[in-house]
Structures are given as C-alpha cells and as structure tokens.
Amino acid sequence: MDTTRLLDTFFELVRIDSPSRHEAEMAAYCKGRLEDLGFAVRIDDTKESTGSDTGNVIAHLPGTAPGHIALSAHMDCVSPCCGVEPIVEGGVVRSAGDTVLGADDKAGIAAILEALETVVADGRSRPDITVVLTVCEELSLLGAGALDPDLFDGTVPCFVFDADGAPGSIVLGAPYHYTLNAAFTGKAAHAGVEPECGASAIQMAAAAVSAMELGRLDECTTANIGMVEGGREVNIVPDRCTLSGECRSLYEDRVNAQRDRMTEALADAADRFGGSVDIDWREDYPGVLFDEADPIVEKLFSAARAAGLEPRTTVSGGGADANLLGTKGAKAVTLGIGMTAFHSFDEHIAIADIEGTERFVEAIIAEFAD
Ligand SMILES: [Zn+2]
Structure with missing residues (x-):
C-alpha cells in the first residue's frame, strides 16, 4: 500500500460532487482508474430506471489464480455533499464546511482502488475480480436494484465496503x-x-x-x-x-x-x-444472513487477522446494497470501514481506518486466490 496515494485518492474522490442521481463524474473517474489497472470496464444501462445521469460501474479483471470475488461500494452521497473540502485534524479526516464528508462510501472506493493498484503492481496472485460501484444507494438502493439479475452465477462472494464499525467488522445479517x-x-x-x-x-x-x-x-x-x-x-x-x-x-x-x-x-x-x-x-x-461457520465468513476472519485487524461480527437493522446484490447472484457481505457520524456534518473517518480497510481488501484478495 502506498499510504500517500491512498489518501490522495480519498481526497480526490470526496472533492468530486456525487449526490444521488449525479454520479457521472465519479463514474468516469473510477472507470479511468480501473481501466489503467487493466480492467474491462462498462457502465450499465440503468439510467432510465434509476434516474441517474450514469449507470453502475462494472469492471472485471481476469485472475492469475482460480476463484472469483467481487468488491463493491456506492458512488453517491447524501446531501449536502457538493464542494466538500476535506481537512485533517489529529489523524482524522472531516469536512471543513457545511457538508457531509462522503467517507460513506468514498473511503470504501479509495480502499478498493489502492488495494487493486498494489496487488496488480506487485504481480500478486489474485482471483478473478469484479468491481461493482453503484449509483443511488442512498435512494433506497436503486442502483443495486437495477443491476442485471444474472450479473453473478450464484457462487461469487461479494464484499460491500459500506458499514460503520471498525475495519474488520463483518455484517452477518441485514433484514x-x-x-x-x-x-x-x-x-x-x-x-x-x-x-x-x-x-x-x-x-x-x-x-x-x-x-x-x-x-x-x-x-x-x-x-x-x-x-x-x-x-x-x-x-x-x-x-x-x-x-x-x-x-x-x-x-x-x-x-x-x-x-x-x-x-x-x-x-x-x-x-x-x-x-x-x-x-x-x-x-x-430481501434479507441477508450468513452463518459464522460459512466458509466465506471463515475466510474473512483469516483475512482480517492477516491485515492486523480484529474480526468482529454484527447484524444490521437496515438494508444495504448487499441485500440486493444477493438477488443478482452474489453472496454479498457488508463490511465496516470505520466511517463515523455518517449522514451528518460531523461525519469523519480516521486515516488509520482508511488504511485498515485497504489492508483488509488486499488480504481478502490474497485469501480468495485459491
Ligand atoms: Zn453508504
């Protein structure tokens, strides 16, 4: 991991305005970054059903080892989220003005992008990787709901980096x-x-x-x-x-x-x-519910420990993209990224947690390259 590049990416992402239904600039940025890494990237044809100015970003990179995983996060933010100016105080990033920070969910996207940069540049063993970046998550999960129902074949573990709780938090259930x-x-x-x-x-x-x-x-x-x-x-x-x-x-x-x-x-x-x-x-x-003994959860525990994180399971009372990715043939689990006080002007995230999430993504890729 290049910690400077990770933080630069995060700052770049939060400075791109991306309220729900206006994710086009974010989608173009992410598409460019993923293409530079060798991914085949498409933007799906869901504008009409979501009302967004762009579709979901779906990217695929063939693996160097067997296996297939998906990494997911959402591109939109709750308002007010335009003109975000990130500031760092005591190792914590917050917004300088009257906006949210947008760590929900740009800390997730930054961690995914940096982990992919690292894994690809180092030529590390990796499974097939699909990246799914959704629009309109904050509007009742419209983007994930509009994804192709046959996007995955029913076996692909999909990790959605979009929950509060420290990196290492594994959301086993959502209603x-x-x-x-x-x-x-x-x-x-x-x-x-x-x-x-x-x-x-x-x-x-x-x-x-x-x-x-x-x-x-x-x-x-x-x-x-x-x-x-x-x-x-x-x-x-x-x-x-x-x-x-x-x-x-x-x-x-x-x-x-x-x-x-x-x-x-x-x-x-x-x-x-x-x-x-x-x-x-x-x-x-529909709901999501994983057993602690599920092989995907066991691998997440190993990956968290390999990343120097304390694995911790929890259940949520609310839905997330994972609920709908589950209807698109993915085995989707939501993971904590350390965002705090999200959906408020006080939203903030510790740099250590952005780095922790990045290490978790790297470790997941390694764990699932089998
Ligand atoms: Zn979110």
Missing part, C-alpha cells in the same frame, strides 16, 4: 424489509346531526394500530406505523384515513408472519366499523 400502505374507506356523515349514518375511517385506523404489536418484536424483528393521515373537518365523520408503516426481520418466516398479523389487524378493524381497507405491501429488499 428483509416490507413497506405497508393502507387506505381505509368509511362513510362521511355530519358528526352532530347523523353520526350513525357514517363510518369513521379514523376509528378503523386507530383500532387497527392498537391491535398491532409494534416496535421491537424480538431480537431480529421490528415493526412500525410511521405515518397516519385522514379526515376532512372536525364536524364530519371521516371517510378516509391512510396508514404507512413497515416490518423487518432477519428471518423470512418471521417477517411474513408479522406482515400477516398487520394485514389481519387492518382487515378486522375495517370490518368492525363497517368500512373497507386497501392494503398494499411492497418488498423493499
């Missing part, structure tokens, strides 16, 4: 996630003159919510009703009320059971108060 939209229809009536002719949609919604078990349901299952809207006037029995919410679980059977219970509560409440309900559930993404 299935379903979003609910429900609309109750009742019957409007004058609230003072003939309320008995009405059917209150707000009462239906209230009864439904109070019948639901919400919050943390077990160590890996959660549910929430996040928005309620309804009614017209204080003197009208409300004929309409909408609810939005979600449920998540690391386990498919548990998320399905919770979804069914919420559906039942909605239908029962509509029935009880003489109305009806339209229920729409959307799958945001």
Whole structure:
C-alpha cells in the first residue's frame, strides 16, 4: 500500500460532487482508474430506471489464480455533499464546511482502488475480480436494484465496503424489509346531526394500530406505523384515513408472519366499523444472513487477522446494497470501514481506518486466490 496515494485518492474522490442521481463524474473517474489497472470496464444501462445521469460501474479483471470475488461500494452521497473540502485534524479526516464528508462510501472506493493498484503492481496472485460501484444507494438502493439479475452465477462472494464499525467488522445479517400502505374507506356523515349514518375511517385506523404489536418484536424483528393521515373537518365523520408503516426481520418466516398479523389487524378493524381497507405491501429488499461457520465468513476472519485487524461480527437493522446484490447472484457481505457520524456534518473517518480497510481488501484478495 502506498499510504500517500491512498489518501490522495480519498481526497480526490470526496472533492468530486456525487449526490444521488449525479454520479457521472465519479463514474468516469473510477472507470479511468480501473481501466489503467487493466480492467474491462462498462457502465450499465440503468439510467432510465434509476434516474441517474450514469449507470453502475462494472469492471472485471481476469485472475492469475482460480476463484472469483467481487468488491463493491456506492458512488453517491447524501446531501449536502457538493464542494466538500476535506481537512485533517489529529489523524482524522472531516469536512471543513457545511457538508457531509462522503467517507460513506468514498473511503470504501479509495480502499478498493489502492488495494487493486498494489496487488496488480506487485504481480500478486489474485482471483478473478469484479468491481461493482453503484449509483443511488442512498435512494433506497436503486442502483443495486437495477443491476442485471444474472450479473453473478450464484457462487461469487461479494464484499460491500459500506458499514460503520471498525475495519474488520463483518455484517452477518441485514433484514428483509416490507413497506405497508393502507387506505381505509368509511362513510362521511355530519358528526352532530347523523353520526350513525357514517363510518369513521379514523376509528378503523386507530383500532387497527392498537391491535398491532409494534416496535421491537424480538431480537431480529421490528415493526412500525410511521405515518397516519385522514379526515376532512372536525364536524364530519371521516371517510378516509391512510396508514404507512413497515416490518423487518432477519428471518423470512418471521417477517411474513408479522406482515400477516398487520394485514389481519387492518382487515378486522375495517370490518368492525363497517368500512373497507386497501392494503398494499411492497418488498423493499430481501434479507441477508450468513452463518459464522460459512466458509466465506471463515475466510474473512483469516483475512482480517492477516491485515492486523480484529474480526468482529454484527447484524444490521437496515438494508444495504448487499441485500440486493444477493438477488443478482452474489453472496454479498457488508463490511465496516470505520466511517463515523455518517449522514451528518460531523461525519469523519480516521486515516488509520482508511488504511485498515485497504489492508483488509488486499488480504481478502490474497485469501480468495485459491
Ligand atoms: Zn453508504
């Protein structure tokens, strides 16, 4: 690793404006760097479905040893992220102005690029390597969702460098996630003159919510009703009320059971108060769950130790690109890169953690060249 080149790359990346849907300059930069390393690089044809000004960057370099791995990170940042000026204070990089830093996820990209520079320049043994840099991760994973479903053949381990936690952190699980939209229809009536002719949609919604078990349901299952809207006037029995919410679980059977219970509560409440309900559930993404004994996880432990890092497993309550890369034939695991207070002006990252992530990428490449 050339630590100066690594930090220069990171600074260059954070200075390129790349809010979601405006990743074209970032994509061009990454494409150039990867082509210089001998990768065959393409930008996929997903602009229309994501609304971005570019596609995802997909690059491939044949290996010098058997095996095939993928390395992934996302190119977009949450706003405000334009005009980032990185400063270093006491070994920590932060942004000088009123912007995020963009270590989420440019520290991941910088580590991948530097590790590839090192491995290629030194002629080290390496498996086939595919690099996937996505657009619009911060917009509900739109870029990863639009990737070709046959991008991978179902066997390729894919390492997504995009989590908090020190380098060496291995995110074993991330939940299935379903979003609910429900609309109750009742019957409007004058609230003072003939309320008995009405059917209150707000009462239906209230009864439904109070019948639901919400919050943390077990160590890996959660549910929430996040928005309620309804009614017209204080003197009208409300004929309409909408609810939005979600449920998540690391386990498919548990998320399905919770979804069914919420559906039942909605239908029962509509029935009880003489109305009806339209229920729409959307799958945001499927879950990811690795066993500690999975050979991929075991190799990650070895790689972390070889990189001088403490391997540590964790599970996440939120989804990431790995959830959708799993539907594209990859065995995708999210890894910590040490970014801290991301999505805020206080976002920062220790130079030691950028270097740690870079060593982890190098060690993963070596570990999977078998
Ligand atoms: Zn991220």
